Amino acid sequence: MIVCRPPFVPEMHHHRKQDLEKAFVSHAPGYWAGQSIPADLWNDATWQLKNRITSLSQLEQHLHLTDEERNGVLLSGTKLALAVTPHFFNLIDRDDPDCPIRRQVIPRIEETWTDDYEMADPCGEDSHMPVPGLVHRYPDRVLFLVTDRCASYCRYCTRSRVVSGAGEQELETDFEAAFRYLETHTEVRDVLLSGGDPLLFSDRRLETILSRLRAIPHLEFLRIGSRVPIFLPQRITPALCDILRRYHPLFMSVHANHPRELTVEVRAALERLADAGIPLGNQSVLLRGVNDDPETMRALIHKLLMCRVRPYYLYQLDLIRGSRHLRTSVAKGIEIIENLRGHTTGYAIPQFVVDAPGGGGKIPVNPDYVLQRTDERVLLRNYEGRIFEYPEPGSGSPAAPQPRLEPLLEPAAHLAAG
Numbered sequence: 088m089i090v091c092r093p094p095f096v097p098e099m100h101h102h103r104k105q106d107l108e109k110a111f112v113s114h115a116p117g118y119w120a121g122q123s124i125p126a127d128l129w130n131d132a133t134w135q136l137k138n139r140i141t142s143l144s145q146l147e148q149h150l151h152l153t154d155e156e157r158n159g160v161l162l163s164g165t166k167l168a169l170a171v172t173p174h175f176f177n178l179i180d181r182d183d184p185d186c187p188i189r190r191q192v193i194p195r196i197e198e199t200w201t202d203d204y205e206m207a208d209p210c211g212e213d214s215h216m217p218v219p220g221l222v223h224r225y226p227d228r229v230l231f232l233v234t235d236r237c238a239s240y241c242r243y244c245t246r247s248r249v250v251s252g253a254g255e256q257e258l259e260t261d262f263e264a265a266f267r268y269l270e271t272h273t274e275v276r277d278v279l280l281s282g283g284d285p286l287l288f289s290d291r292r293l294e295t296i297l298s299r300l301r302a303i304p305h306l307e308f309l310r311i312g313s314r315v316p317i318f319l320p321q322r323i324t325p326a327l328c329d330i331l332r333r334y335h336p337l338f339m340s341v342h343a344n345h346p347r348e349l350t351v352e353v354r355a356a357l358e359r360l361a362d363a364g365i366p367l368g369n370q371s372v373l374l375r376g377v378n379d380d381p382e383t384m385r386a387l388i389h390k391l392l393m394c395r396v397r398p399y400y401l402y403q404l405d406l407i408r409g410s411r412h413l414r415t416s417v418a419k420g421i422e423i424i425e426n427l428r429g430h431t432t433g434y435a436i437p438q439f440v441v442d443a444p445g446g447g448g449k450i451p452v453n454p455d456y457v458l459q460r461t462d463e464r465v466l467l468r469n470y471e472g473r474i475f476e477y478p479e480p481g482s483g484s485p486a487a488p489q490p491r492l493e494p495l496l497e498p499a500a501h502l503a504a505g
Contacts, residue, residue, distance in 0.1 A: 109386050111393075113351040117177030118149045129173075132322040136238065136287075140171045146193070149176070153184045159194035166409065168251035169194055171239045175318050178347050187345045187377040190413065192239055198409035204444075207248045207255065209405040211446020218268050220260025224446060227276050229269070232260055233296060234283035238318040243372060243413050245405040245442075250283055258283070262296075269303055276307040279340075286315035286322055290330055297334045308336035312370075316341050317348050320356035328363040338366045341396060344378050346386040354394045361395040368399030371437065373423070379415045381426035388427070388435040398437040403452070406444050417441065417452060425454045429470025 115129055116122070128134045140146060143160045146169075152160075163169045171179075171192045179193070180186035208214075212232075215224040222230035235250050235258035244250055249258040269275055278300055285293060300306055311331075315322050331337055339360060343349060361367055369391050371378060378384055388398040401423070404414045420439045427436045440449040458474065459466040465477045 108346045108383075109390065111349065111351050111354050111390070112347075114177035115174070115352070117173075119173055119177075130321050132319055132324075135172045135174055135319055135321055138173050139239070140173070140176050141169055149181065150179065150189075150193070151182050152193075155196045156184065156193050158196040159198055162196070162199055163194040164253050166198060166253060167194075167240055167242065167244060167247040168253040169240065170237070170251070172318050174320065174350075174352065175239050175348075178350070185376055187374075187383075188347060190374065190376050191241055191243070191344065194242060195412065197412035198242060200411065201408045202411055205406050205408040205410065206444065207408060209407055209444055210245060210442050211444075212246075215446055218261055218264040220258065220262070221265040221268060223268075223272075223275070224448060227274055228279065229275055229277075230279050230281055231265060232258060232282050233262075233280055233285050234258075234260075234287060236282070236287055237284045238287060238315050238322075241314070243374065243404055243407060243410050245407050246283075247407060266299055266303075269300070269306065273305045276305060277310065278306055279310040279312055281312040284313050284315050285311050286313045286319075286327075290327055293327075294330050294333075297330075297337075301334050308338065309334060310338045310340060312340045312342075314342040316356045316360065317343050317353055320350075320352040323356035323359050325359065328359050328365075331360070331365060332363040335364060338368070340368050340370050340399065342370050342372075343387065343391065344371050344374060345383065346390050349387075349390040349394060357394040357396055367394075367396040369396050369437070370400040370402065371398070372402045372404055373415050373420050373439075374404060374413045375415045377413070379419050379423070381423050384423050385427060385431060388431070388437065392432075392435055398435055400449075401437040401439045403439070403441040405442055421452060421454050425470075428454065 116124060119129075140149075143157065146152060146156075146160060150156075160169060169192075175188070175192065178188040180189060183189070210224075212222045212224070212230070215222050217223055220232045222232065224230070232246075232249075235252065237250060240251050248254045248256045269278065280296065285296075288296070297309065300309055331339075341357070343353075357367060371384075371387065373379060378387060384401075391398050401420060403417055403420055404410055424436065424439050439452050441452055442449050456468055457465060458468055461479075463479055465479065466474060467477060468474050
């Protein structure tokens with residue numbers, strides 16, 4: 088289903104909104120309707136970047152800001168810059184400060200509030216950086232931070248210390264030192280390009296980096312982490328896709344958090360990437376008031392599959408400074424996975440992970456499906472809360488002579504409710 092319409096209006100009936108979230112919608116020209124912008128300009132990535140919303144006065148032309156938002160914008164230049172592409176800005180509800188798109192990209196005063204346990208570098212990247220810009224935290228793979236700029240800036244950015252030019256640090260990437268490190272460290276087989284957003288580079292600049300990496304024999308495959316297909320789908324041109332397909336195996340992780348982000352234009356961009364043979368995975372961040380309910384998450388993952396994108400990770404929000412207003416509990420993430428498992432295809436279910444504070448790496452967190460484990464048997468529960476026994480091999484005579492195909496016990500009330 089494809090629908091074209093103007094930006095969201097607050098008086099729209101709730102169920103009508105829900106239906107439209109599940110549809111692929113083009114929001115153009117939206118807030119730019121009165122400007123008679125030619126289609127070729129609107130669909131040009133350079134025009135989109137030059138016409139980003141970057142100031143309080145621009146915001147106030149289109150949105151009815153709350154005091155929390157207005158004060159947040161005034162202070163945003165000291166932490167993380169404000170920038171939203173026209174394409175993405177069109178997804179914002181004009182009058183609703185709780186709009187799930189608005190919460191992601193419009194600064195709020197709460198960003199200046201910090202808790203003792205929050206950190207500037209919650210994933211410990213700076214302490215695992217053997218050369219400037221290259222993070223080697225896992226044995227066989229590295230994170231290559233190639234730029235500090237993005238098409239739009241997420242208010243919960245885990246690298247806000249170095250991204251956008253407004254943070255407390257500057258990203259200093261030594262490309263030649265990074266290439267030399269990779270050439271000599273033969274244990275590295277996988278390089279993830281991130282930043283900032285690598286797809287903001289020109290075609291020529293991006294191909295220079297990819298070709299240099301591909302010339303290193305022990306690098307088995309490359310990955311790109313990017314929100315450009317969501318923020319700036321106009322950048323995903325046939326020419327870019329032609330370049331990327333030269334460097335297979337090449338994977339891409341995109342970042343969508345809410346079903347409204349998957350528009351007609353975004354779906355076309357993702358399909359171009361898929362047609363170029365690039366496996367696509369999505370990494371969502373669990374955000375309060377954005378996607379912290381099973382209905383929203385189900386709509387998102389189903390739309391992702393329709394775009395030929397595999398839901399890959401659902402991240403617990405990192406302990407970045409000033410992010411408490413967007414953070415949920417870990418229990419909420421487990422609850423969402425509980426409500427997906429068994430209720431939709433397995434391909435659609437992301438792995439919920441916590442990136443351990445201080446650099447411990449990604450730790451998968453799942454509902455408790457293993458209830459008891461001994462040398463003789465494992466007690467398991469399914470998505471309905473029914474409990475089954477599976478005998479371990481070589482255990483002699485288990486409690487049941489055959490694996491039980493019927494539940495041992497009736498579902499416990501608290502499990503069945505999940």
